[in-house]
Structures are given as C-alpha cells and as structure tokens.
C-alpha cells in the first residue's frame with residue numbers, strides 16, 4: 530500500500546487481511562479501484578487486470594501503474610474479492626492453489642474489461658463520461674462549499690467569482706468560441722482540495738469538446754486531394770474515371786484523396802495516485818491508396834493515426850512555416866518505365 534510521503538513506498542499488507550475498496554471508476558477503458566488500509570492511513574490506485582472464478586470465489590489481479598517510480602512499477606497483487614467494497618489478501622497456501630487452478634486465466638493476454646470488473650465491483654463510470662460528471666457534480670458542489678479556491682498558476686487564495694487572479698493577473702476563463710464568440714465552457718481554472726482528491730483543474734478538466742454556448746464540436750473532418758491516386762493504382766481506368774465523375778470532391782481523375790479527422794484528446798499517465806493529463810491533438814488519416822514500394826514505416830499507409838502534445842504540434846508547425854519551409858514547396862511527380 531502507498532504511504533503519502535514522497536518518494537512513495539509500498540507497504541506490504543499481511544496475508545488474509547481485509548482491504549477496503551473506497552473508490553471505483555474507469556479511465557480510457559481501463560477499470561480502476563482505490564484501496565485503503567485505514568489503520569496505516571494509506572491508499573493506492575490499482576488497475577483491475579484479470580478476474581478468475583474458483584470454487585465459487587472471485588479473484589482479481591490488481592496492477593500498479595507502469596509509471597510507479599522504482600522497482601515496484603507494474604507490481605501485481607492477487608486478491609480474493611469478499612464483496613464489492615472489500616478485497617482480502619491471500620495466504621501462501623491459498624495463493625499457490627489459485628495460481629495452479631486459474632494460472633491460465635491469470636496469465637492470459639485478455640485484459641479485464643470495464644463491464645467484467647463492474648459485475649464484481651459495481652458501477653465504474655468513466656471519469657470523463659457525462660454520467661459520471663452528472664453524478665459527481667452535486668457531490669463536487671457540496672464538497673466545494675467552504676473550500677478554499679486557489680489560483681491555478683500562483684496558488685494564492687482567490688474568490689471563485691473572480692474572472693482573473695487578483696494576484697498574478699492571469700485569466701481563469703475558457704477561451705471564446707471562434708463561431709459564436711461565447712465562452713466554450715463556463716468552468717474556470719482553479720486549484721482545489723476536494724474531500725476525496727485535490728489538484729489543478731483547468732477550464733477543460735471535464736470538457737466534452739463542444740462549445741457550451743453554441744454546441745459547436747471542435748473537430749475537423751476533411752477530404753483533401755493528396756497521396757497516391759486510385760487511377761494509377763489500377764488497370765480499370767474506365768471504372769476509375771466513372772468513380773471520379775461520381776465523386777464531386779475530386780477535381781481530377783489523377784487525384785488521390787485523404788480523409789482527415791482532427792480532434793482534441795488527452796493522454797493520461799498515473800504514478801501512485803497522481804494522475805497527469807496532457808492535452809493532445811489526434812489526427813486520423815484514411816488514404817485512397819497505400820504505397821506498394823519502399824520502406825513500409827516511411828511510406829504512405831491506408832490508415833494512420835498521429836497523436837502529439839500541443840508543444841510538439843507547435844514545433845512541427847513552426848518548423849514547416851520557418852526553417853523547413855522549402856520542404857513544403859515540393860510537388861508530386863511520375864515516371865514511366867514501360
């Protein structure tokens with residue numbers, strides 16, 4: 530179990546001991562539980578990796594996040610589930626018997642799904658789902674009452690009504706929507722200690738990616754002329770020309786095309802109970818034709834997905850508009866070897 534001091538340490542819970550499940554939820558399709566041993570005042574978050582049935586009892590393999598510092602990263606524990614709120618550590622004999630009887634399931638590749646974990650631990654709503662937010666909102670509002678709100682940046686106490694921090698002057702508001710001019714979210718940046726967690730919550734900490742004022746979804750879905758052309762990839766030229774006639778988005782029968790989807794996403798890294806959220810931009814690309822020669826990794830593929838942080842995208846954009854601009858001046862070309 531984790532002790533709060535930094536660096537965190539794991540403290541072994543003896544065999545046959547009860548440990549309480551004090552919270553349950555899912556993040557990006559992975560079920561999580563927070564375990565607590567009140568006597569030693571420690572808590573730790575585990576993901577639920579496997580479930581196995583044996584003699585009418587259910588056992589779970591719980592795993593520490595891979596980001597845990599030191600040798601305990603990825604540490605796994607096998608526990609018996611007593612009830613949705615309680616797990617029990619195993620004696621060495623119990624452990625050996627379960628491993629012998631359920632070894633295949635426990636060592637298998639198939640990760641435990643959220644519905645499977647919910648059947649054992651009860652509802653595990655996604656932390657960012659509208660259901661979870663609706664359920665948490667009154668609790669949060671109650672929990673927030675009388676709690677001190679601090680500035681996201683300078684950490685000095687502020688009143689929640691402030692649109693900007695009176696100490697450092699930074700705005701606490703969400704950006705304005707380029708479409709309607711309203712705030713895209715009513716939330717404000719803040720540092721808060723809730724009853725069950727604390728952290729730096731920006732205006733987008735539980736945002737659904739839509740403008741709260743007009744509903745516009747900040748996702749671009751585009752079809753652009755680029756890449757290898759279907760016409761060049763097939764002997765059936767007549768059919769390709771017919772297809773081009775039927776496809777009004779293409780201006781030329783020799784045009785390839787790519788479908789792009791550009792959207793905001795988030796990457797999550799967890800160490801002990803510290804959840805680190807990095808905003809990302811995700812680009813999904815579907816191309817008409819994949820390359821048929823050259824190094825597969827460096828060539829155009831039918832489908833691609835690129836996820837980068839905002840700083841990484843900014844570096845790419847700045848370089849392509851600046852020192853590497855000549856790379857953008859190149860054109861597609863062909864040669865005929867018949």
Ligand SMILES: [Zn+2]
Pocket residue numbers: 680681682683684685694695696697698699
């Ligand atoms: Zn401030």
Ligand SMILES: [Zn+2]
Pocket residue numbers: 706707708709710711740741742743744745
């Ligand atoms: Zn709007």
